[in-house]
Amino acid sequence: MLQTIRDKITGWFAYLFLGAIAVVFIFWGVQMRSATGVSNSAATVNGEEIPIAAVNRAWQERQQQLQQMLHTEIPEALKKQQQQAVLDEYIRTQLLSQHTSDLGYYVSNEQLRNTINGFPDTQVDGKFSPERYAFLLRQQGRNKTQFEQELRSSLRINQLQNGIVASAFVTPAELQRRQALEGEQRDIDYAVVPMSGFLPTVTVNDADLQAWYEAHKNEYLTDETVDLDYLELRLADMEKEIEVTDAALQEAYEQAKERLTTPERRMARHILITVGDNVDDATAKKKAEELLAKIKAGGDFAALAKQFSQDTVSAAKGGDLGWAGRDAYVGPFADALFSMSPGEIRGPVQTQFGYHIIQLEQVEGGKTKTFAEAREELTRDLRASKAQEKFEDRTQKLGDESFSALTELDTTAKSLNLTVQKISGFSRQGGGALGSDAKVIEAAFSTDAIEKHQNSSLIPVANDHAVVLRVTEHHAPEQKPFAAVRLAIEARLKEQAAKDAAAKRGADLLARVESGADWTKSLSEFKVTPVSKKSATRTEAAIPAPLRQTAFAVPRTAITPEKPVYRGVTIENGDYAVVRVNGVHAGAGVAGTPEMAAKQRQTAQSLGTEEFGAYLADITSRASIDKNPKVFE
Numbered sequence: 001m002l003q004t005i006r007d008k009i010t011g012w013f014a015y016l017f018l019g020a021i022a023v024v025f026i027f028w029g030v031q032m033r034s035a036t037g038v039s040n041s042a043a044t045v046n047g048e049e050i051p052i053a054a055v056n057r058a059w060q061e062r063q064q065q066l067q068q069m070l071h072t073e074i075p076e077a078l079k080k081q082q083q084q085a086v087l088d089e090y091i092r093t094q095l096l097s098q099h100t101s102d103l104g105y106y107v108s109n110e111q112l113r114n115t116i117n118g119f120p121d122t123q124v125d126g127k128f129s130p131e132r133y134a135f136l137l138r139q140q141g142r143n144k145t146q147f148e149q150e151l152r153s154s155l156r157i158n159q160l161q162n163g164i165v166a167s168a169f170v171t172p173a174e175l176q177r178r179q180a181l182e183g184e185q186r187d188i189d190y191a192v193v194p195m196s197g198f199l200p201t202v203t204v205n206d207a208d209l210q211a212w213y214e215a216h217k218n219e220y221l222t223d224e225t226v227d228l229d230y231l232e233l234r235l236a237d238m239e240k241e242i243e244v245t246d247a248a249l250q251e252a253y254e255q256a257k258e259r260l261t262t263p264e265r266r267m268a269r270h271i272l273i274t275v276g277d278n279v280d281d282a283t284a285k286k287k288a289e290e291l292l293a294k295i296k297a298g299g300d301f302a303a304l305a306k307q308f309s310q311d312t313v314s315a316a317k318g319g320d321l322g323w324a325g326r327d328a329y330v331g332p333f334a335d336a337l338f339s340m341s342p343g344e345i346r347g348p349v350q351t352q353f354g355y356h357i358i359q360l361e362q363v364e365g366g367k368t369k370t371f372a373e374a375r376e377e378l379t380r381d382l383r384a385s386k387a388q389e390k391f392e393d394r395t396q397k398l399g400d401e402s403f404s405a406l407t408e409l410d411t412t413a414k415s416l417n418l419t420v421q422k423i424s425g426f427s428r429q430g431g432g433a434l435g436s437d438a439k440v441i442e443a444a445f446s447t448d449a450i451e452k453h454q455n456s457s458l459i460p461v462a463n464d465h466a467v468v469l470r471v472t473e474h475h476a477p478e479q480k481p482f483a484a485v486r487l488a489i490e491a492r493l494k495e496q497a498a499k500d501a502a503a504k505r506g507a508d509l510l511a512r513v514e515s516g517a518d519w520t521k522s523l524s525e526f527k528v529t530p531v532s533k534k535s536a537t538r539t540e541a542a543i544p545a546p547l548r549q550t551a552f553a554v555p556r557t558a559i560t561p562e563k564p565v566y567r568g569v570t571i572e573n574g575d576y577a578v579v580r581v582n583g584v585h586a587g588a589g590v591a592g593t594p595e596m597a598a599k600q601r602q603t604a605q606s607l608g609t610e611e612f613g614a615y616l617a618d619i620t621s622r623a624s625i626d627k628n629p630k631v632f633e
Contacts, residue, residue: 040052040053041628042054042055042056042087042090042627042628042631043055043087043090043091043625043626043627043628043631044624044625044626045091045094045095045098045623045624045625046095046098046623046624046625047624048094048098050090050091050094052628052631054090055086055087055090055631056631056632058086058089058090059082059083059086059632060442060446061438061439061442062082062085062086063079063082064428064438064441064442064445065438066078066082067428067429067441068428068429068430068436068438068441073218073221083631083632087627087631091620091625091627092616092620093153093157095616095619095620095623095625096157096160096616096619097153097156097157099160099619100153100156100157100159100160101153101156103160105156105159105160106156107152107155107156107159111155112148112151112152112155115151115155116128116133116148116151121136121463122136124385124388125381131389131392132388132392135392135395135396138396138399161612164608164611164612164615165605165608165609165611165612166608167608168604168605168607168608168611169604169607170600170603170604170607172591174603175589175596175599175600175603176589178599178603179587179588179589179596179599180586180587180588181586181587182538182587183537183586183587183588183589184537184538184552184584184585184586184587185535185536185537185584185585185587186535186536186551186552186554186559186581186583186584186585187534187535187536187561187581187582187583187584187585188533188534188536188543188551188579188580188581189519189530189531189532189533189579189580189582190530190531190533190543190547190551190577190578190579190580191509191523191528191529191530191531191577191578192528192529192531192571192575192576192577192578193502193503193505193506193509193526193528193575193576193577193578194502194575195495195498195499195501195502195573195574195575195576196498197502198497198498198501198502198505199494199495199498202494202497202498202501203494204490204493204494204497208493209482209486209489209490209493210482212489212492212493213482213485213486213489217479220479220480220485221477221478221479221480222475222477222478222479222480223427223428223429223477224427224428224445224474224475224476224477225424225425225426225427225431225474225475226426226444226445226449226450226471226472226473226474226475227422227423227424227425227426227471227472227473227475228422228423228426228434228444228469228470228471228472229409229420229421229422229469229470229472230409230420230421230422230423230434230467230468230469230470231398231402231409231412231413231416231418231419231420231421231467231468231469232418232421232461232465232466232467232468233391233394233395233398233418233465233466233467234464234465235387235388235391235463235464235465236464238387238388238390238391238394239383239384239387241387241390242383242386242387242390244379244382244383244386248382249371249375249378249379249382250371252378252381252382253371253374253378256374256378256381257368260368260369260374260377261366261367261368261369262365262366262367262368262369263325263365263366264325264326264338264363264364264365264366265323265324265325265363265364265365266323266324266325266337266338266360266362266363266364267321267322267323267360267361267362267363268321268337268358268359268360268361269301269302269305269314269318269319269320269321269358269359269361270305270309270311270314270319270321270333270356270357270358270359271288271291271301271304271305271308271309271311271315271319271347271356271357272309272310272311272314272353272354272355272356273285273287273288273291273308273309273310273348273354273355273356274310274353274354275354275355284354284355285348285350285355287308287355288347288348288354288355288356288357289347289348291304291308291357292345292347292348292357295345295357295359296345301318301319301345301357301359302318302319302320303318305318305319306318306319310354311353319359323364326338330351330352330353331351332349332350332351333349333351333356333358336349336356336358337358337360340358340360341360342360342361342362342363343360343361344359344360345357345358345359345360346358346360391464391466394416395458395460395466397415397416398412398416398418398458398466398468399457399458399466399468401415401416402455402456402458402468403455403457405455406454406455407452407453407454407455407470408455408470409455409468409470412455412468421433422472425475426444428441428445429441434461434467434469437459437461439459439460439461440459440461440467440469443456443457443459443469444456444469444471449469449470449471450471450474453470453471453472454470455468455469455470456468456469456470495574498574499570499574499576502570502574502575502576503570503576505526505576506568506570506576506577506578507568507576508526509522509523509526509528509568509578510566510567510568510578512525512526513566513578513580514566519564519580528578535583535585536548536551538552544571544572544577545571545572546569546570546571546572546577547569547571547577547579549569550567550568550569550579551567551579551581553567554567554581556584559581559582559583559584560582561582561583564580564581564582565580565581565582566578566579566580566581567579567581
């Protein structure tokens with residue numbers, strides 16, 4: 001069981017388990033709507049309703065993702081399981097939101113503001129943009145108050161989750177036990193009966209091919225497709241239309257002077273005489289004055305710094321401080337250094353560190369680019385800014401006017417000076433210039449689009465690309481004729497027959513060695529080449545996963561060098577493997593090493609996630625939850 005879990009649960013497990021409460025979905029993921037006043041509910045949680053429309057929208061998005069992954073219709077069993085998963089995600093989120101509110105979890109206005117400001121989608125040129133924030137909310141059809149209420153709820157849930165996960169710990173004994181299991185090694189020998197050896201001898205008659213076709217007709221359908229008209233706006237096109245005048249550039253230059261000024265840096269050397277237990281202030285100052293006199297009399301500054309400076313880092317380099325700006329130094333030192341001329345020597349300068357003799361060597365920066373020097377940069381920035389404003393304005397108009405037009409796009413195209421573009425044969429996997437964006441596919445195959453030929457709402461394909469589409473024709477899946485799929489069926493049946501033959505041959509070999517026959521001799525008789533691999537781990541990449549799982553599923557107590565355990569399994573490519581397990585070695589780690597410390601942190605985090613799951617299960621068991629059985633009908 002442990003091996004199966006390791007192979008099946010990847011790093012995405014926590015994402016799938018906790019996905020409904022992740023703040024990162026706040027703009028582009030499933031939308032959670034307030035249930036206040038909604039009577040048509042998908043479920044009620046402690047008396048609070050979850051809107052059926054929101055759950056159905058989430059299911060449509062999940063369905064599109066599954067179809068893109070599977071490249072075929074979703075099996076009914078998987079569909080029902082995923083529908084239930086979507087509804088359960090909403091219920092868990094609603095329940096956790098209630099629970100954190102009851103427990104008094106709190107998100108301040110500052111926390112909320114910092115979170116919103118930190119979303120990459122709300123930023124322009126690395127800074128939060130209120131205009132961009134408002135534009136995103138409009139695209140999602142949401143208002144600021146509603147969105148920020150939902151975000152507060154998500155942040156409260158994260159506080160609860162993080163508190164539980166962070167409080168988990170693992171004892172040294174538990175860690176050693178886990179290491180013993182996860183780091184366990186088993187001595188394995190195995191041999192493979194290849195499927196390919198049976199393919200040349202396999203034959204399939206026409207009756208078998210026809211029978212398979214009749215029994216699996218639903219697997220041989222053409223793709224469901226639609227023909228589309230669409231209008232699109234791209235930020236790059238807006239930039240081409242923007243004209244930047246000299247007056248606008250001059251205004252932008254005046255506003256950007258601070259940004260266009262290169263910070264001044266200076267290269268200097270210094271000698272530091274510190275005040276300490278055995279050196280009082282007067283003595284240190286006198287020593288610094290003596291050194292200053294020597295330098296002014298022609299003494300070598302670098303040599304004297306190496307000999308007398310008590311700043312050990314710079315002393316080794318002759319007092320060299322390198323290039324640095326004003327903020328790199330304490331006040332008195334900076335005031336002196338940044339009032340000097342190159343070549344000047346000044347001192348003693350007193351700071352909290354002692355007395356300094358300073359020599360300024362070079363100065364750079366502190367210069368503002370001229371208008372001519374900054375013109376290209378200003379033009380690029382101004383064009384991008386103006387284009388963003390125009391893009392946001394036009395996408396708003398595109399959404400509003402296409403909504404008003406309802407079932408045609410020509411009027412909107414004329415109003416916005418756009419061209420109605422067309423795509424034929426757009427499938428649930430996407431196609432043409434619109435690619436495979438999930439939001440586009442969802443809109444193209446929605447009921448209103450197919451049955452009523454209504455214009456879609458505005459679809460944000462990306463931050464710089466928006467689309468409105470309309471279905472002109474819908475082409476339902478059709479049965480492919482037998483002749484068109486005959487060769488594919490034949491190849492499939494031959495492959496299955498070869499797999500069956502390899503499995504039968506492998507089972508015969510397995511029976512032979514299990515009866516006590518010699519391993520090496522039996523492999524020779526069956527003309528199978530052994531693959532030797534000693535001390536394999538649970539994650540051994542060189543060994544096929546089904547074989548590895550089979551080997552680690554053997555009980556530890558059943559394995560001894562004197563009496564090996566044999567197992568057989570069909571692996572991913574259709575070959576059949578016979579494996580011999582004849583040794584077990586517990587995993588071990590050295591306490592106090594970085595590897596074990598990292599293991600301890602990972603284990604604690606894993607346990608914390610499990611504890612959060614148990615916490616969620618507990619509050620769910622005590623909640624009043626009523627599900628609408630017709631939510632997905």
